[in-house]
Amino acid sequence: MKAAVLDGVGAKFQVREVEIDKPKSGELLVKVVASGLCASDLNAIDGKRKLVPFPAVIGHEAAGVVVEVGIESVGFSPGDHVIMSIVPNCRTCSYCMSGRPNYCSTAGNAMAAGGLFDGTSRLSYEGTRINHFLTVASFAEYVVVPASGAVVIPDEMPLDRAALISCAVLTGYGAVVNTAKVKAGSRVAVFGCGGVGLNIIQGARIAGAKTIIAIDITSEKLELARKVGATHTINASSTDPVTEVKKICGGVDYAFEALGLEATIQQAWGSVDVDGGLILVGLLKNGATLTLDADPFVNEQWITGCYFGSANLKKDVPKLIESYLNAHLFLDELISEQIDLDGLDLAFNRLRAGEGARNVLVFD
Numbered sequence: 287m288k289a290a291v292l293d294g295v296g297a298k299f300q301v302r303e304v305e306i307d308k309p310k311s312g313e314l315l316v317k318v319v320a321s322g323l324c325a326s327d328l329n330a331i332d333g334k335r336k337l338v339p340f341p342a343v344i345g346h347e348a349a350g351v352v353v354e355v356g357i358e359s360v361g362f363s364p365g366d367h368v369i370m371s372i373v374p375n376c377r378t379c380s381y382c383m384s385g386r387p388n389y390c391s392t393a394g395n396a397m398a399a400g401g402l403f404d405g406t407s408r409l410s411y412e413g414t415r416i417n418h419f420l421t422v423a424s425f426a427e428y429v430v431v432p433a434s435g436a437v438v439i440p441d442e443m444p445l446d447r448a449a450l451i452s453c454a455v456l457t458g459y460g461a462v463v464n465t466a467k468v469k470a471g472s473r474v475a476v477f478g479c480g481g482v483g484l485n486i487i488q489g490a491r492i493a494g495a496k497t498i499i500a501i502d503i504t505s506e507k508l509e510l511a512r513k514v515g516a517t518h519t520i521n522a523s524s525t526d527p528v529t530e531v532k533k534i535c536g537g538v539d540y541a542f543e544a545l546g547l548e549a550t551i552q553q554a555w556g557s558v559d560v561d562g563g564l565i566l567v568g569l570l571k572n573g574a575t576l577t578l579d580a581d582p583f584v585n586e587q588w589i590t591g592c593y594f595g596s597a598n599l600k601k602d603v604p605k606l607i608e609s610y611l612n613a614h615l616f617l618d619e620l621i622s623e624q625i626d627l628d629g630l631d632l633a634f635n636r637l638r639a640g641e642g643a644r645n646v647l648v649f650d
């Protein structure tokens with residue numbers, strides 16, 4: 287099968303004929319139909335975060351059709367449409383046993399080693415092991431993934447839209463609904479309107495937030511932010527966002543930071559009103575530290591981390607798909623380009639430059 291292999295940090299993608307093994311116990315072989323390009327892929331390509339040993343096939347925001355079901359992969363049949371996520375779980379580690387499968391240590395160890403749950407890879411090129419990115423590795427015609435990270439979706443759900451749900455939407459919407467539990471009528475600010483930020487905005491709209499302020503440095507993204515639910519926009523390239531937020535509503539109950547940058551985290555923290563909180567959704571560089579004004583803690587202001595929108599796959603995915611099919615969740619607007627395997631390098635250049643919304647790799 288054809289796959290885009292990345293040989294190291296900063297390398298260009300090489301489209302190669304990669305061997306893929308059959309699925310083992312608890313795994314699925316899936317024909318990839320669509321795979322969104324996410325900032326986490328870029329973090330691996332640019333070395334902002336150490337996410338996978340190289341050479342590797344990256345890509346993780348994926349949807350496709352099940353081709354073959356490994357033994358003990360209960361609940362799946364060939365032909366099923368599925369989305370694949372970066373939160374598979376082993377059901378036996380201490381995190382899984384205590385009801386926190388998103389922190390599954392078996393999955394974490396597998397990802398760090400670039401393998402699946404048994405540590406081995408199903409991918410090779412001319413006899414050399416190729417690693418799996420975050421157990422998904424979807425910049426390829428086929429993937430073998432842990433069944434526990436996949437969810438069957440209805441056939442009427444378009445697979446390129448479904449792919450976005452598997453990372454950007456679960457993360458953004460989940461940050462609002464699961465992590466922060468945003469209350470109806472509240473004031474929200476979102477710093478960074480990329481794939482995740484736009485989904486924080488629409489999550490806030492669906493949660494009934496009264497004021498939703500989108501902050502970015504490109505007018506193109508701020509326009510998109512309006513389309514998915516922002517009530518106000520601030521172009522931070524020409525004005526101080528903290529001053530503007532205070533002018534609009536005196537400060538927010540929830541400030542979401544979706545860029546993973548210290549400067550925007552400080553701005554987000556500065557925008558929070560008494561009793562409000564900062565939710566760190568963007569991932570910082572490995573080893574990064576933050577300096578923040580400590581005075582607001584007197585006003586019971588709080589800060590929390592967020593991983594994958596504290597998502598519950600089995601509960602959230604069906605709800606989000608129903609929401610899209612009922613025209614409450616906007617996904618069509620979020621796809622700016624469809625590309626093929628040869629277009630990955632250019633599409634990641636667009637993502638680096640902050641152009642457009644989601645680029646999605648699609649296969650015929």
Ligand SMILES: [Zn+2]
Nearest residue numbers: 324326347453
């Ligand atoms: Zn992602």
Ligand SMILES: [Zn+2]
Nearest residue numbers: 376379382390
């Ligand atoms: Zn586990």
